[in-house]
Amino acid sequence: MTEPPPGELRDGERTGDRTDASQCTPPSGLAQRVFDVNPISAIVVDSTGAIVFANERASETLGLSREELTSGAYDPPEWNIYYDDGAPIPLDDHPITHVFETGERELGFEHWIELSDGSERWLSSNTSPVLDDEGAVEYVVVAFEDVTALKRREERLTSDHVRRLEFRASQSAVPPSLRVDDGETWIEIDSIVSLPDETTVQYMGTSDLSASDFVTAVEEVPHYLDTRLLSSIDGYSRIEAHAESTTVSYVFQSLGGRARAILVAPDEVRFLGELPGDVDPRLAAEGIRRFHPEAELASEELVYSPHLLYDVVADALTDRQIAALDSAYFGGYFDTPRTSTGGELADRFGVTRQTFNQHLRKAQQTVFRHLFEKSGADAR
16 A cells, blocks of 8 residues: 555544654653643642652742652641631541542642641642552642632622621720710721821711810820821811821721721720621730730620622722722812812822822722723613
């Protein structure tokens, strides 16, 4: 039979029937190099449970050198691996164990891990077997990604509850000018904005004090650096207070919540705030007791309070953009007449007015885009 010219197929032969062996076998060392530079974290575990290989990305994700990763046997309890609810993952339930037992892949397994430095990370892993010539599982390859930021964003967007808390301390926790013999003084916390120098600007208001008494009282608190009266209309005064970041009110914000108010009564002071529903209130108690060791939790209530639109928009903004927007709104930049100018707000941030206005314009554009294009696209 006459052989067809090179490159042509015999009668009935399909394109997929012939494969050049050189196209299947990578050049010597290429597989190792590709595995090593893979942007996805990956480790290889042998049948004894030892980690025999880890790429550079795995080392970065787990905070261990490659030598540390490959120096011992794989042992989940030793690695402090947990389910979503905080329960440790038993060795028998881990995907690596399942893959060795079944020879089948396990995809999309999520868990969190406590690293050697005490930090926590959420990981999503895909686990696959490598079979020997007899079809037995010789190695298991685990490819995993750090999904901590995604998981936290998901929890924030899907959470539909907030925890309203009140902490009680003795009246000695407030400056002398705020202490009362009867009645109550209610101070609302509108917003706390973090500045680039790690200080904060806090916007507060009250109708229970005169404007001058309000400014004086806040200036007596050691944590505040300076105070400015924004407005006093119909007996309600609003101020802007420049503070160290470590204040009682900031404790709530540092845990993903927000401070609501401070209530001063004859025999006590109460700090009111909110935390995400899945945050342990004991963390807030620990933070507040750094200022007032005798503070105790007075009340706690879990309520339905979705913040989906705010969280979606806030997630789309940079830290500086949302800080500029917060300061402009609560600082009275949009009021008529304005109680804060662009120059005054820019000075707080230590930037030029042009830079501050640029952050503000981009923040407004993002808010309007989500309002009119994204959320409203299907409604018109």
